[in-house]
Amino acid sequence: MEEAAPTRPLPIGRIVAPRSVAVIGASEDVGKFGGRVIHYLIRHGFPGTLLPINPNRATIRGLPAWPRVSDAPLAPDVAILAVPAATLEAQIADCAKAGVGACIVITGKLAEAGPEGAALQDRVVAMARGAGMRILGPNCLGIFNPVDRAMLSSSLALEEPDFAPGGIGLVSQSGALMGTLLSFGRHHGARFSRCISVGNQADLTLEDFLAYLLEDEATRTIGLYVEGLRDAPRFRALLKAARVAGKPVFAVKAGRSEAGAKAARSHTASLAGAFPVFEAICREAGAVVLDDPQAMILACDAAIRLPPWPAAGLGLAPIASSGGSTVTFADMMPAFGLRLAEMAPATCAVLGDWMPESHVALPVDTGSFHEGTRGDGLAACIRAFMADPDVGAVAVPMTTQPDMAGRTALFPPLAREGGKPLLYVMTAGAVGDASRAVMRAADFPFYDRMADALAVARALDAEAAGRARAQAAMPARPEGAGPPPALSAGPLTEGEAKRLLAAYGIPVTREATVADADAAAAAARAIGYPVVLKGVSRAVVHKSDLGLVRLGLAEEEALRMAFAEVTQALDRAAPGAGEGCVVQEMARGEAELFLGAMHDAQFGPMVMVGAGGVLVEFLQDVRMAPAPLAAGDARALIEGLRMAPLLRGLRGRPAADLAAAADALVRLSWLAADLGPRIAELDVNPLILRAEGQGAIAVDARATIAEEDAS
């Protein structure tokens, strides 16, 4: 037996495609987990050696059964266990003893169920690691590998009659969701390479399988259902490697909502992590984040079976024989962040051959063709769209009509010839099944909902943006960005925070700390009226709320009166913790931004930008990115804000200095990168933007510095 034992540690490829599998708790009864596992292995044609393990049976499904794995005549690559938690430890020990390469542990009620389960899980992992044996799970549903006909799972999804192999690789922290998505995808003709349910990730992690899928030749696109990560920096590096490898990644992250985040924590005992950070990391790495797992599968499939969406930001060209479906499709687009293409004159000319000039516009209702909907006219229009530089994809929201299946057959060759996606929607129920069959036979995707096609279009557009990230500029440190001054832990005063910003070349207001009214008046004369007066205390977070800020002091009398009042207010607000007053230049400009820096426990330094002033508090209009940041990415982040039109100058107002804003954000990103975990929090609010070419200036800032060892 010794000579047959698999290499330890067994490479992941051999876990996904094992030559031999022991099914612990194998049974003739498909009502039992172990019964289903062996049933599905046989049913889907597992080509390797199967070892049913059952102490009470001599044979199972016609195969010789063994009381324990260690009794079997060879040490299998993989053992699958769906045994009660109480017997898990003994079974794992026997597997370790037998020389099993890896155990797939379906058993639940481990770390996800509480401290007792967590302790058992730890013991099992320690035992496996001691023996050089890998563990997938526990609390997982195993692996579907249609390429090698290794369906290593008890999932009822394997009741589907067959699974043709394809290019979608899936890693999921939810086994049930993975099973359901396999079946959902199959309805649409989507085909999978390997699907891995990682469960509690006690040993092998989502990152391990992501790395495997990047190398796997059968896998062309990757879907991820993520609850929490074990190694965030590695995850980020793998996403970037996926881009370089030309394998698009589509991910759903549990915990987008607060409730979801809380539930995800308990579900597979993962720390869900902050959703906005995850999304920012994915965007920066060129991966696409979706909210709907069903849409994720359709997007993965579209990325393989449709020609690529040429470039981010292009428009859609909807065309069908129903005004009702094309118009409502167009109406639904803005909610998905999509727009209609602007047709080139050449495209309009082609359309004009078939329909009255008055009807030449998107969306196209082919019912308006001079002679009604005709295949040749439809093909001519679609060819014109495919050649139109502003068209990202053609969409066909098809309704019931004569010769539905015949018309449907026109589309796959047109899309392949044109080299752009064609999103075919069959909106009807069973009367559309003949058309769906045509698409399945043509190996071409179809959608049952207009909303599905729109979700796919949004994902493909985002994927095109992600593709461009493979050539993204590397962040370069601007001149004069750092080094940081020495900082002691705790909250900084506004002045200290601004000195930190100034050390990175971010312009801040001129100001002077003053102890009495005479000094204030002298400072104001030097700075120039009007001035701002602020009471200083590191104990105070929101100065304005406490009467510690006076804006627009136009002359000395007003300043002296304000000094008296602010000093009093400071005594009230922070008794004994006042640090005098600051006289500041009164900055004015065209717009206000909020900038922020933070250190994420998993992903490290991050920067944020959003609408400034009070707007930041109620508009959810903040963008985030990992630090440091390239100048172009900083600009794109700012221009992606919903308030961006305000920055570009509305109603004849001058445009704000976006270049200066982007420069400040880049400098802040280097500050965040240099200080790392020492930044507990840092806000600049507002950064005032002057008119184009006239710069930006940080008017208020606050920061809290963590202890040196607080990483």
Added chain:
Amino acid sequence: MEEAAPTRPLPIGRIVAPRSVAVIGASEDVGKFGGRVIHYLIRHGFPGTLLPINPNRATIRGLPAWPRVSDAPLAPDVAILAVPAATLEAQIADCAKAGVGACIVITGKLAEAGPEGAALQDRVVAMARGAGMRILGPNCLGIFNPVDRAMLSSSLALEEPDFAPGGIGLVSQSGALMGTLLSFGRHHGARFSRCISVGNQADLTLEDFLAYLLEDEATRTIGLYVEGLRDAPRFRALLKAARVAGKPVFAVKAGRSEAGAKAARSHTASLAGAFPVFEAICREAGAVVLDDPQAMILACDAAIRLPPWPAAGLGLAPIASSGGSTVTFADMMPAFGLRLAEMAPATCAVLGDWMPESHVALPVDTGSFHEGTRGDGLAACIRAFMADPDVGAVAVPMTTQPDMAGRTALFPPLAREGGKPLLYVMTAGAVGDASRAVMRAADFPFYDRMADALAVARALDAEAAGRARAQAAMPARPEGAGPPPALSAGPLTEGEAKRLLAAYGIPVTREATVADADAAAAAARAIGYPVVLKGVSRAVVHKSDLGLVRLGLAEEEALRMAFAEVTQALDRAAPGAGEGCVVQEMARGEAELFLGAMHDAQFGPMVMVGAGGVLVEFLQDVRMAPAPLAAGDARALIEGLRMAPLLRGLRGRPAADLAAAADALVRLSWLAADLGPRIAELDVNPLILRAEGQGAIAVDARATIAEEDAS
């Protein structure tokens, strides 16, 4: 023959359920329109008299055929025509002569195709009206009436084998969309009473059939696909009548997007009308507007086959045996405007019987039950949710699992017993078909997508809000609201616009028009510094952009300097059209709103409210309602704004005076109602809101008055 002729005009009920039908252009060939019409009538069991009309055949499908309708032995209630446009006039003439009650005209290329078609359509309608004969269409796809087995259409949707009658009434301006929705609904077990495709509405209109469905006993809920309305006030009154009749109305309106609006205009030759006005009218009348026609059908069905959503604003309780599906479902909810329920202690106690205390939270993963997912635990939790006052509906996003069909069977009785909706999602593909069959057999809705269930939940919540509109307060004219002063046509000055507002009791700034600097100084002393100075010209729209507004003038010197500058700027901006300057009280407050009034050509007077100042220009944060408005509705409109948190007081700022804002909006609504079409436009921007209890004040206003006869 004379004695058998139908009453003229034929009641709509007899068009929808005719006793006798002539099929003009009847044929044995189902490749032809007329061939399909007679085929489908026979196939779906039409119980009345069928008269095939074809000059070349003695019998068709075993029935005696007649060369012309006027040759037939009786005058049928209905004739269906899918003849070429060129022969339409002659056929209609023959129908008129024969005494036909109504013609269903499938023929297209009429008004929707251009002026020539429009002229033909006009002649056909004139001829029919002259004879007392009704016309449905042209450019329609007829009527599906499963209740009376009268499938009067050539739609390929009738290839579906059978249509059990149900309660959904549908009126659609798109025939193709109607056909597809019938088939889409059938997949889900949704059943229809009558579906009417109204096409170009040359004679019978969408409003006519809406009125019919309100009276129709078989119809319990109504779906509408609207491109344009023929009689908007009647439509509005019918929506309100539907509420009183307890028949929920769900509507999709083409033209939500600009492109959609343009396309809808050409599609069935309808004026699409402004989408925000349509939506406001529907909301006020208690109807629900959706963007997705497929979701509309699911919502109509849910309104019939599920218990009612108890009240608007309640939460959802997702529960299933997958952490992955329940968490992602919860994560998707905010995008649909939905929230999780906040469980009552009693509910938590029940959950605590089945799962660890640490897991008692929504969404519920039944995999965390002490003994794993069990039917009795599932049922206990759902019963607890049904009894929980904050739960609007239970959602079950089911994934592949053991005994799927058996588990599925648990839900319909639990929903019926609990009296609240249960949204069952079968996320898998074909392996879920047994579960779908269970739901069909139980006559209970299922959804194939989590997104479908969420769209339905959003619609049911909106329907509950609409239900409350049946008891909505009638608008009451506040004291001192009007009458309006005499107004001459054209743009008003700010002062004139404010006098108009003041005539309705809306507070405006104190101000004086002045001709020179001395008068300005005197006025400022009377009003009290600081003041605002504005240059006046009715030729200027955006005063600030042209240097005509000076804020915060603190003393006389500054005022005199500003007067000189503003006077110069006024000469530049409006040479010869200056009307002096205005000295104004400088109003300050906590927040700014925009109020507007307009007159919609179809629906009449409307008011708007939104974020004030520059925010209104880039935040799409404006709510609209028909005028006049009840006080509670005005308040709700303001509280529905996205910027509402700002008004309620952020970070310890005082709350703004929402009651005063609502009062100003009500008064403006009476102004709009009184002036009607004379208001070309009227904006108050900003209305400054002071702290709670301290009122609101209109700081700037502009208006343009139309000629007296401009209605």
